[in-house]
Amino acid sequence: MTVRIQTQDFDIGVELERLRRANPKIGAIASFVGVVRDMNDGDAVTEMSLEHYPGMTEKALEAIVVEAKSRWEIIDVLVVHRVGVLQPTEQIVLVVVTGGHRGETFSACEFVMDYLKTRAPFWKREQTPEGARWVDAREVDDAAAQRWS
Amino acid sequence: MEQTELPGVAASGARTVTVTILYFARLREALGQSSERLELPVSISNVGALRDHLRTRGGAWEAELGAAKPVRVAVNQDMAKPGLLLADGDEVAFFPPVTGG
Numbered sequence: 001m002t003v004r005i006q007t008q009d010f011d012i013g014v015e016l017e018r019l020r021r022a023n024p025k026i027g028a029i030a031s032f033v034g035v036v037r038d039m040n041d042g043d044a045v046t047e048m049s050l051e052h053y054p055g056m057t058e059k060a061l062e063a064i065v066v067e068a069k070s071r072w073e074i075i076d077v078l079v080v081h082r083v084g085v086l087q088p089t090e091q092i093v094l095v096v097v098t099g100g101h102r103g104e105t106f107s108a109c110e111f112v113m114d115y116l117k118t119r120a121p122f123w124k125r126e127q128t129p130e131g132a133r134w135v136d137a138r139e140v141d142d143a144a145a146q147r148w149s
Numbered sequence: 150m151e152q153t154e155l156p157g158v159a160a161s162g163a164r165t166v167t168v169t170i171l172y173f174a175r176l177r178e179a180l181g182q183s184s185e186r187l188e189l190p191v192s193i194s195n196v197g198a199l200r201d202h203l204r205t206r207g208g209a210w211e212a213e214l215g216a217a218k219p220v221r222v223a224v225n226q227d228m229a230k231p232g233l234l235l236a237d238g239d240e241v242a243f244f245p246p247v248t249g250g
Contacts, residue, residue, distance in 0.1 A: 053223070053242060056223055056226035093249070117247070117248075117250040121242075122248065123175070123248050137248055
């Protein structure tokens with residue numbers, strides 16, 4: 001399991017190859033990439049900044065990965081989350097799950113993202129033409145996490 | 150003779166609890182600070198009581214930590230409920246619902 005918080009971008013090709021070559025038992029790789037949009041709640045977003053709680057972030061993400069491994073037959077999980085200032089079209093987060101077969105890796109990948117969105121201490125602040133604002137938590141994210149419990 | 154103060158023990162001999170409090174995101178901005186160390190009054194034993202106590206500072210404290218506000222609390226980097234007891238040296242963090250991913 002690897003959890004990384006970083007300001008720099010990531011290369012999904014490099015990350016997938018590294019995981020794929022690490023274990024010949026891998027038969028499936030599921031991945032998710034979250035991206036900065038140029039629009040939110042009807043307003044143009046020109047820039048986004050991400051704040052986090054160093055220490056707790058890693059702890060929370062590791063707990064989510066441990067939970068995923070206990071629920072599904074999977075081989076490895078990688079989570080990379082960026083912090084700092086990001087522009088529209090930039091990558092924010094990467095979750096990769098490797099396993100023997102696709103069903104378990106798809107489910108585990110979705111689970112990690114749903115739990116990350118409601119449990120990992122990150123906060124987004126977006127810049128709009130009307131000024132900067134903190135992004136509010138969304139109920140649909142709570143509902144998405146709830147369905148796994 | 151000079152009196153030496155032991156950690157967690159006041160000059161009077163009573164046990165004291167000092168915590169580090171962290172504020173993040175909207176809360177950090179509204180309260181104008183990211184952290185503080187606070188020796189808790191003896192009447193404050195848990196997370197909920199600490200939130201109530203901070204609210205008595207008035208102004209932004211009262212507005213941001215009000216009961217209707219969706220404030221989350223973590224103690225020693227684990228999510229905490231209002232009834233969780235506080236111990237000397239604890240790291241207590243107040244923040245809004247998370248919005249990563």
